[in-house]
Amino acid sequence: MDEKQKLLVIIGPTAVGKTKLSIEMAKRYNGEIISGDSMQIYRHMDIGTAKITKDEMEGIPHYLIDIKQPEENFSAAEFQVLVRDKINEIAARGKLPIIVGGTGLYIQSVIYDYQFADVPGDxxxxxxxxxxxxxxxxxxxxxxxxxxxxxxxxxxxxxxxxxxxxxxxxxxxxxxxxxxxxxTQQPDLLYQTALIGLTMDREKLYDRINARVDEMIEKGLLQEVKGLYQQGLRQCQSIQAIGYKEIYQYLDGEITLQQAIEDLKQNSRRYAKRQLTWFRNKMDVQWFDITDVKNFEKKLLEISHYVEGKLQVKSNTY
Missing domain, CATH: 1.10.20.140 (Histone, subunit A)
Incomplete structure (x- = not known):
């Protein structure tokens, strides 16, 4: 039987620190990163989706970012096809594919043998x-x-x-x-997968989410959403994203800006809670608590040992 392709997956709730870890992992294991976020696929939606910047990438190639216009729909089935192709491309170059994100269904559809078309049509x-x-x-x-x-x-x-x-x-x-x-499909893992989940103390995570929203506002989230609003974009999937629908309500005159910001924080916290529930119920995740960010280097070593054991890869930092 052919050996399965090695794959590293990093999941966790919004604002937990997936981006920072993913860059470290990519540098250590000669990796390239595929976004596992259902909203970062959209162009012109950078601040509200906490999209990684060119500087933050540190030269690591990233894929499935900015591939759709905001008015286009996108599904888990389409994501499944695109990501599996990208995994093969990255592996063919001798690199380690790394999926990073928080959209559980999308990631699940890639790494397990899910058949979206198993139910016959009527x-x-x-x-x-x-x-x-x-x-x-x-x-x-x-x-x-x-x-x-x-x-x-x-x-x-x-x-x-x-x-x-x-x-x-x-x-x-x-x-x-x-x-x-x-x-009922009881799907098998298609890849030799190291599935890492990041978590932290809930109060600390909520503080980080609130701080991230404040930072988004400072960076110009309002102007970003106004640009979409003024284009007349309304009845589309992208505008339902957290961070956009709340500002739309403000621009429609339904709520104050302060209320929109509070709603954005609350909806983000609720989303983080749903993400954690999903991951814990649906996927076989190895969890790492990173509440103590001062000990990040120690936690990085712990995660690295797990990855090396699971995937039989060697770090190029030793």
Whole structure:
């Protein structure tokens, strides 16, 4: 049997410190980085998605950043194809592929043998739903999905009718929600994977999230979102991202700027909590607590030992 391709994956909640660790790992193990973030794929959305800067990259190649326009949709299935191709390209150059991000479903779809098309289609049912969407509207159809499969609905924008219909179709054909159906697949890991999760004391993480939001505002988040707002971008997946939808409410005159900032902080904290729950429930992660950032070098050594044991790679820093 062929030996599986080596792959390092770094996950964790927003603002925990994944970017810093990923650069260190890439330097140590001759790696190149693939973004595992569902929003950093969008151009012109840099501050609100905490996109890595050229300086922060320290010369390490990064992929799947700035590949879509804000009005375009993007799915886990498309991500799966793009990332698997990129893993092969990086490995062919003799480099270690490193996926870094916080979008659990996207990363899960890549590293496990998930078959998105395993449920057969029901064309008649699908056509009926398409007709229904035209009659009652996208939001009403979305509410139907929310009632039977809230977990999937949370991952789908109401105007992404194709995905809403697909989730309803799976339920119609199997009697299971999309997530329940996927859990019955019992997929295998496709790669020789070191799956590292970063965590820290919740209060400290929340303080970091709040500070990051303040920094985003200082860096010009308001101007960034205004640019999208003035282009008339509305009913699209990207604008539902945390950091954009709150500022849109302010620009629409629904809430004050201060309220928008508070909502952004609260939504980011809630998102971090959901990320941790997802990773702990869905993936076999080796967790490392990095609450004590003063001991980062010590923690880096601990993580490095784990990676070397799991992937049989050698550090080029020794």
């Amino acid at each position: 064309e008649l049912f699908r056509l009926q739903l398409e007709e229904k969407a035209r009659g009652i509207g996208n939001e009403a159809l979305y509410q139907e999905l929310l009632a039977i499969d809230p977990e999937s609905a949370e991952q789908i924008h109401p105007n992404n009718v194709r995905r809403v219909i697909r989730a309803l179709e799976i339920y119609h054909l199997t009697g299971k929600t999309m997530r329940e159906f996927q859990s």
